[in-house]
Amino acid sequence: MKTWLKAGALAGATLLFVQTPAFAAFNISAEEASAGYGKAMKGAVNDNLFYSIGGGTVISQPPSNNNMEKIGLGIGWNSDLMCGNFDLSTTVKNQLNGATAGFKNMMGDVINGATGAVASLPAMIIQRANPGLYELLTNGVLQANVAFDKAQLNCQTMSKKMGDYVLSNKWTQAAISEEFKDIVSSTTDAVQASNRQQQSTGKEGVKWVGGxxxxxxxxxxxxxxxxxxxxGYNILNKQSVTSNAAVSNSACNGGLCQKYKTSAEAADAVVKVLGDRAIRTCAQGTDCGSGGLENEPGVSTPGEGFSPMLDTATKENLEILVKLVNGNLAPNATNLATLKTGDLAVTRGVIQALxxxxxxxxxxxxxxxxxxMADTITTALAMRRMLxxxxxxxxxAEQRLAIEESDRRLEFLDREILALKNEMEIRKSISNNSILVTITRQEAREVDNSLRQDNQQNDRAIQGLSQSTEE
Incomplete structure (x- = not known):
């Protein structure tokens, strides 16, 4: 009998010695463990269970928890070719005087004195005094006009070509198009309207959300x-599209207004995840430099993705679950609702089972x-719906460029959701391969060894039992 007691005490001491606090294996701080996990945190960990459920966290840690800073160009970017800056009189003068290797070079030395004649004599006197010179000058002016029109056409063609490669140029062209609508409505002179359109610079902006x-x-x-x-937030909550007002509790009908109280808060959350950029329509960057860095032409805000959001939610959930399981928090509806679960409910029975x-x-x-993860996916889908x-x-909807930019962000959002899903599945798949097989084989060996005992050891145990009985 004494031998049995000694063996039991020794086994208990050995088991107590090999037990390891779980927060060392699960990346839980000692403070969180002392906050109320108590007995449960100090229990032995079943390796088979641990790796069967994924072997740790759902996804890896985010690359950075730093807030993303706005990135500006630092210069005034000119985004348009101002073809209206060409001057017809300058073009004709340079053609006649040979500055642009045009008419004068073609005619050689025939009218070396053309510059002085044009400068000092009216056209009528030149025609009477030297009809041949007058005809040549007339042809030169006509040729200069043709060259001017050709140069301007080339400029306009290049400007449109630039629009295929530079996004800001497309927005400038959109703004100029809106200006041209106003020009056409204010004059019936086609030439005057065309000249005014060529002088447009996009400084009037474009009609945007809410008009x-x-x-x-x-x-x-x-x-x-x-x-x-x-x-999108305001439309979903039946408010003016430009409203900054908070949605009242009585008017809140859905999960979006419960998560974000104002449209600005919701929009900031979307930008934090997906990023954004500031777009100005001025042809000259210096004309649209007002409003600080966040309104500077070309400024971009990188998106940090969903990993930091998921990491933060995991830490908050872990802290609450530790207290619920230990008993420091009662598993009532109020406390369970503090968990970030998206649309996935956690019942009192789950806490009791844990x-x-x-x-x-x-x-x-x-x-x-x-x-x-469930909460992050729910948030991602809400953001998608807003956009x-x-x-x-x-x-x-009238601004095709804006829709294209929004679609690009939506594609990024979809890729982020897919990346989270793939990482979770890959990590679980990896943990279920060689690691889990190794643990399973070890458990099988332990079971097998326990069934195969040494016969001599069994004989000695029986002899010891008989001796203790005789005593």
Missing amino acids: QKKGGSGQAAIKPTYDLAKA KDDPDNGALVQRLAGELA VVGQSEPNA
Whole structure:
């Protein structure tokens, strides 16, 4: 009998010695462990269970937790070829005087004195005094006009070609097109309208969300991601597309207004994930330099993706779950609602099951990440919905460039969601391969060895039992 007691005490001491706090294996700080995980955090970890559920966190840590800074060009970017800056009189003068290797070079020394004649004599006197010279000058003017028209046409062609490669130039052309609509409505002279259009610089901006002019001189920059997300939020919550007001509790009908109280808050969250850029429509960058860095032409805000959001939600969920499982928080509806779970509900029964499980350290760690993943996916889909709805705003829908930019951000969002899904599946697949096979084979060997005992050892055990019985 004494031998049995000694053996039991020795086994208990050995088991206590090999037990390891779970926060060392699950990347949980000692503070979180002391915050109330107690008994459950100090239990032995079942390796088979640990790797069966993924072997740690749902996805890897984000590359950086730093806030993304705005990146500007640092210069005034001229985004348009101003073909209207060409001057007809200068072109004719240079053609006649040979400055552009035109008419004078073709005629050689025939009219070496043409410059002086043109400068001192009216056309009528030249015609009477020297009809031949007058005819040559007339032909030179006609040739200069043709050369001017050709040069201007080449300029306009190059300007349109630039629009295929430079996004800001496309916005400038869009602004000039809107200016031309106003010009045509104010005059019936086609030549005058064309001349005024050639002098347009895009400083008037374009009609943007809510009918407001944006992007021009003295105006706020066009921010496609921010503006469309804000408009989408307001449309979904039946507010004016440009409203900054908070949605009241009585008017809140859906999960979006519960997560974000104002359109600005929602739009900021979208930009933080997807990024954005500031667009100005002025042909001369210096004409649209007002509004600080965030409104500077070409300024871009990089998106950080969903990894930091998922990491933050995982840490918050882990802290709450630790307290719920340990009993520091009651598993009532109010406390359970503080978990970030998206549309995935966590019941009181789940918490009780975790309390009763001897390997709840691994389960709690994994559950915190999976709930955070569900919340992140729900948030991503809400952001996607905001942008899609924002595209339906009538003024924004008229701007094809804005829709293309929004579509590009939506594609980035979809890739981010797919990347999260793929990483979670890949990490779980890897943990289920050689590591899990190794653990499974070790467990099988332990079971097999326990069934094969040495016969001599069994005989000695029986003899010891008989001796203790006789005593």
